[in-house]
Amino acid sequence: MSQPESAVADAQAGGRSGQEPLAKLAQRYGLRRAIARPRFPVYVRQLWERRHFILTYATSRNVSKYSSSALGQLWQILTPLLNAAIYYVMFGIVLGGKGNIENYPAFLLTGIFVFTYTQRSVAAGAKSISGNLSLIRALHFPRASLPLAYTIQELQQLAISMGVLFLIVILTGEFPTWFWLMIPVVLLLQTMFNIGTGLVMARLGSSMRDLNQLLPFITRTWLYASGVFFSIQEKVVGSAGLPQWVADAMYYLNPAASYIEFMRDILIQKHNPPGMVWISCVFWAVFALGLGFWYFWRAEERYGRG
Numbered sequence: 001m002s003q004p005e006s007a008v009a010d011a012q013a014g015g016r017s018g019q020e021p022l023a024k025l026a027q028r029y030g031l032r033r034a035i036a037r038p039r040f041p042v043y044v045r046q047l048w049e050r051r052h053f054i055l056t057y058a059t060s061r062n063v064s065k066y067s068s069s070a071l072g073q074l075w076q077i078l079t080p081l082l083n084a085a086i087y088y089v090m091f092g093i094v095l096g097g098k099g100n101i102e103n104y105p106a107f108l109l110t111g112i113f114v115f116t117y118t119q120r121s122v123a124a125g126a127k128s129i130s131g132n133l134s135l136i137r138a139l140h141f142p143r144a145s146l147p148l149a150y151t152i153q154e155l156q157q158l159a160i161s162m163g164v165l166f167l168i169v170i171l172t173g174e175f176p177t178w179f180w181l182m183i184p185v186v187l188l189l190q191t192m193f194n195i196g197t198g199l200v201m202a203r204l205g206s207s208m209r210d211l212n213q214l215l216p217f218i219t220r221t222w223l224y225a226s227g228v229f230f231s232i233q234e235k236v237v238g239s240a241g242l243p244q245w246v247a248d249a250m251y252y253l254n255p256a257a258s259y260i261e262f263m264r265d266i267l268i269q270k271h272n273p274p275g276m277v278w279i280s281c282v283f284w285a286v287f288a289l290g291l292g293f294w295y296f297w298r299a300e301e302r303y304g305r306g
Contacts, residue, residue: 037297037298037300037301038300040293040294040297043142043144043297043300044293046141046142047142047144047145047148050141050142050145053141053145054145054148054149054152055149055152057145057149058149058150058152058153058156059153059156061149061150061153062076062153062156062157076157076160077160077164080113080160080161080164080165081164083112083116084108084109084112084164084168087108087109087112087229088105088108088109091108091229091230092104092105092108100231100234101230101231101234102268102270102271103172103173103174103268103270103271105168105172106168106169106172106174106264106267106268107264107268107271108228108229109165109168109169110165110169110260110263110264110267110268111226111227111228111229111260111264112228113158113161113162113164113165114190114256114259114260114263115223115226115228115256115260116158116161117154117155117157117158117161117190117194118190118193118194118197118255118256118259119219119222119223120154120157121150121151121154121194121195121197121198122194122197122198122201122215122219123201123212123215123216123219124147124150124151124153124154124198125147125150125151125197125198125199125200125201125202125205126198126201126202126204126205126211126212126215127150127205127212128146128147128149128150128198128202128205129143129146129147129202129203129205129206129303129304130205130206130209130212132146133304136303136304137304142300143202143296143300143303143304144199144202144293144296144297144300146202147195147198147199147201147202147296148195148198150198151191151194151195151198154194155187155191155194158187162183162187165267169267169268174267174268174269175269177269179266180266180267182266183263183266183267186259186262186263186266186281188285189259189281189282189284189285190259190281190285192285192286192288192289193255193259193284193285193288193289195288195289195292196285196287196288196289196290196291196292196293197288197292198292199292199293199295199296200288200291200292200295200296201215202296203295203296203299206299206302206303222254222256225250225254225257226254226256226257226260227250227251227257227260227261228260232247232250232251232257233247233274236250247274248274251273251274251277251280252274252277252280255280255281255284255288258277258280258281258284259281261273261274261277262277262278262281265277
């Protein structure tokens with residue numbers, strides 16, 4: 001009798017008599033689970049090997065998103081334009097949020113587009129596992145492919161929004177400078193942060209069914225704490241009279257605020273962000289990406305069960 005046949009016979013006998021646990025029996029014959037979590041370097045290599053699937057999956061989701069509407073892909077341009085108009089009327093005119101801010105339209109729209117990229121990536125990541133259970137249970141692939149694809153989908157949407165933003169910024173009196181070459185660097189750092197955060201939310205969302213109901217309230221609070229509609233320095237120190245360290249904490253300990261301020265510094269000549277904000281951007285990108293991959297990978301074999 002061959003070794004596999006002997007293992008099966010022993011497993012059946014052990015299962016009937018209960019004398020030897022099946023896990024210990026499998027270990028004795030060198031057997032391992034079919035969906036066992038691979039070592040982390042192997043896992044990263046598997047993801048790289050499926051990079052074309054990740055990109056194609058993200059692109060197909062973007063194309064199909066507006067396929068049933070009359071205007072089709074035109075909504076990818078209309079959506080950021082309409083959002084920009086609504087936010088400017090409400091926060092810039094009605095609520096008087098512009099205060100002493102130079103070029104408030106560019107200030108506001110930069111904050112909206114940069115924050116929306118992170119907000120949508122986090123929300124999509126939370127649904128990436130729980131919303132694809134049939135795919136996960138049918139095929140064997142690194143589960144991190146799904147949160148990655150969702151973030152790339154949002155990055156593709158951001159590319160169109162950034163085109164709209166550049167046009168508006170120029171129309172409001174700003175002119176391109178050599179400093180604009182730093183824009184891809186900021187977006188790369190923010191994408192690293194979004195991927196890491198999306199991976200964390202994907203694992204949490206796979207087991208916490210109420211997370212998707214709670215997440216809108218969390219992201220809305222995050223929105224108001226990130227200085228999207230107002231100057232943190234002016235409101236916290238100037239209007240509220242709080243110590244300077246409170247404003248600094250809102251800049252440096254809030255990654256969304258850091259990326260917004262860095263992008264505003266690039267696009268708006270008279271905008272003065274807090275010093276060394278780029279260090280905060282680099283830290284949050286590296287920290288979130290490393291933690292996110294490790295945290296998600298640790299539960300790889302549990303996704304799709306139950």
